[in-house]
Amino acid sequence: MGEKADSELVRRQNRRIVLDALRQRGNLARVELGRATGLSPASITAISAQLIEDKIIEEVDEPMGSALTGKRGRPIVRLSLRAEATHVAVVKISIDAVSMMLADFQGRVTAERAFRIPTYGSEQATFGETLAATLASFIEEHRGKSGVARVGIAVQGLADSRSGSINWSPVFRARHVPIAPAIEKRLQVPVMVVNDANMIAEGLLSMDRESYGGNTAVVFLGYGVGMGLILNGAVYHGATGAASEFGHMNHLPDGALCRCGRKGCLEAYAADYAILRTAYGTPQDEPRMSAVDPAQMIELMNKAKAGDTVALNAYEAAGTALGFGIARTIALLNPDRIILAGPGTRALELIEPAMHRAIKDGVVDEISRHVTIEHVSFDKDMIARGTIDALLRGLVRDVFSQGPSRASATHMEFAK
Ligand SMILES: [Zn+2]
Structure with a gap:
C-alpha cells in the first residue's frame, strides 16, 4: 500500500472515530473530543473543519453553566452532528x-x-x-x-x-x-432486515455502552421469547442474521407445540401465549397464532399474585423453561450479564423463583456465580x-x- 493510500485510510478512520464519539456521547467541545478519542488537537481541528464543510457536523453555542451554582457561564462552542x-x-x-x-x-x-x-x-x-x-x-x-x-x-x-x-x-x-x-x-x-431482539441489544448498547459493552445476553420476554447477544462489545448476528434464537432452542423433546411448528421450544413454555395456554388448560398441541391482548396477561398476573394456584403454576413452568435456557447460555458463553427485557418482565416476581432454581440445577455454581442477572424496564422503545x-x-x-x-x-x- 502506498503512502498516499495509507494516509487516506487513516483520515477515514479518524473521521469515523470522531463521528462515532459524537454519536455516542452527544455534543463535545474540540478539547473534549480530543480527550474522548485520543486524537491530537491538530487532527481534531483538521477533521472537524472538513466535517463542517461537508455539512455533516456543525458548531453550536452551549451555555457552560455550572450545575453547582446554577449560574449561566460564557457560552462554549461544541461540535454537534447536524440533524439534517x-x-x-x-x-x-x-x-x-x-x-x-x-x-x-x-x-x-x-x-x-x-x-x-x-x-x-x-x-x-x-x-x-x-x-x-x-x-x-x-x-x-x-x-x-x-x-x-x-x-x-x-x-x-x-x-x-x-x-x-x-x-x-x-x-x-x-x-x-x-x-x-x-x-x-x-x-x-439499502434496506436492512433484522430480528427485533437483536435490536434491543443494539438499543441497550447505544444507551449504556459502559454497562453492556462486554458480553451480555438480552432475553426478551413477551409475545415471544428472543435473545440479543452482545459479544466483546458488539451485537452478534451469526452467518445470516439468525443467531441466538433462544426462544426456539429445545426445552423438552416432543413437548408443547411452538408457533414455529416444532415441539418443545423454550418459547412454547415461556411466551405470553404459552403461559395463557398452561393457565387455562388448553391442550399443549394447540397453536395460538393471534396476538395476545396485554390486558389478558395483566389479568392472569393479578390472579397469580392473589394466590391462584393454576395461574402460579403456569408462571412456574415458564420460569423453569427460562432458567434452563439461561443455564445453557451461561455454560456456553460465560457472559458478564443476563438482562431480562420486554413486557413479560412485568410478571418477573412470579417467574423468578423457578427461574433461579433451574439455573442452579442447570449449570455449575463456579460458572453461574460470576453472572449478573438484571432486568430493564420496557417503557422505552428499545427496538426502535x-x-x-x-x-x-x-x-x-x-x-x-x-x-x-x-x-x-x-x-x-x-x-x-
Ligand atoms: Zn419454536
Missing part, C-alpha cells in the same frame, strides 16, 4: 400491524405512525409491495424529495440479512417472505432505538467517514 445531514426510516412489523418512524442524524424521531397492514393472512408476494408503497408515501409526506438514506425493518423471528427476507416469523403464515427487495426497488436505498442506532452507525461507516465526494453523493449510489 441524513434521515433513516425504521419499520416494526407485528401481527397485522406495522409502525413506521423517521429519525434524523442525531437519532431523534421526527415522525411516527402506526398502520394496519394485514400480515398473517397476507400473501407472501404482496406483503412486500404493500409495505413498500405505504413506506414510500409515509416518507414522501414527511421528507418530500429529501427521502431517507437507509431503512431498517425489525421483526420477530428469523430474519435473513443476506436475502432481505423473513424466513420464518409468527407474524406471517407464509415462510420466506421477501421484504427488502420491493422497498429497495421503490426507494433506491437500537434499529436507528444500527442504521446510523452503518451510514457513518459506509458513507460519512469516506470523505466529501462520497458523503455528498446521492443516496442512490449506496443502494445494493
Whole structure:
C-alpha cells in the first residue's frame, strides 16, 4: 500500500472515530473530543473543519453553566452532528400491524405512525409491495424529495440479512417472505432486515455502552421469547442474521407445540401465549397464532399474585423453561450479564423463583456465580432505538467517514 493510500485510510478512520464519539456521547467541545478519542488537537481541528464543510457536523453555542451554582457561564462552542445531514426510516412489523418512524442524524424521531397492514393472512408476494408503497408515501409526506438514506425493518423471528427476507416469523403464515427487495426497488436505498431482539441489544448498547459493552445476553420476554447477544462489545448476528434464537432452542423433546411448528421450544413454555395456554388448560398441541391482548396477561398476573394456584403454576413452568435456557447460555458463553427485557418482565416476581432454581440445577455454581442477572424496564422503545442506532452507525461507516465526494453523493449510489 502506498503512502498516499495509507494516509487516506487513516483520515477515514479518524473521521469515523470522531463521528462515532459524537454519536455516542452527544455534543463535545474540540478539547473534549480530543480527550474522548485520543486524537491530537491538530487532527481534531483538521477533521472537524472538513466535517463542517461537508455539512455533516456543525458548531453550536452551549451555555457552560455550572450545575453547582446554577449560574449561566460564557457560552462554549461544541461540535454537534447536524440533524439534517441524513434521515433513516425504521419499520416494526407485528401481527397485522406495522409502525413506521423517521429519525434524523442525531437519532431523534421526527415522525411516527402506526398502520394496519394485514400480515398473517397476507400473501407472501404482496406483503412486500404493500409495505413498500405505504413506506414510500409515509416518507414522501414527511421528507418530500429529501427521502431517507437507509431503512431498517425489525421483526420477530428469523430474519435473513443476506436475502432481505423473513424466513420464518409468527407474524406471517407464509415462510420466506421477501421484504427488502420491493422497498429497495421503490426507494433506491439499502434496506436492512433484522430480528427485533437483536435490536434491543443494539438499543441497550447505544444507551449504556459502559454497562453492556462486554458480553451480555438480552432475553426478551413477551409475545415471544428472543435473545440479543452482545459479544466483546458488539451485537452478534451469526452467518445470516439468525443467531441466538433462544426462544426456539429445545426445552423438552416432543413437548408443547411452538408457533414455529416444532415441539418443545423454550418459547412454547415461556411466551405470553404459552403461559395463557398452561393457565387455562388448553391442550399443549394447540397453536395460538393471534396476538395476545396485554390486558389478558395483566389479568392472569393479578390472579397469580392473589394466590391462584393454576395461574402460579403456569408462571412456574415458564420460569423453569427460562432458567434452563439461561443455564445453557451461561455454560456456553460465560457472559458478564443476563438482562431480562420486554413486557413479560412485568410478571418477573412470579417467574423468578423457578427461574433461579433451574439455573442452579442447570449449570455449575463456579460458572453461574460470576453472572449478573438484571432486568430493564420496557417503557422505552428499545427496538426502535437500537434499529436507528444500527442504521446510523452503518451510514457513518459506509458513507460519512469516506470523505466529501462520497458523503455528498446521492443516496442512490449506496443502494445494493
Ligand atoms: Zn419454536
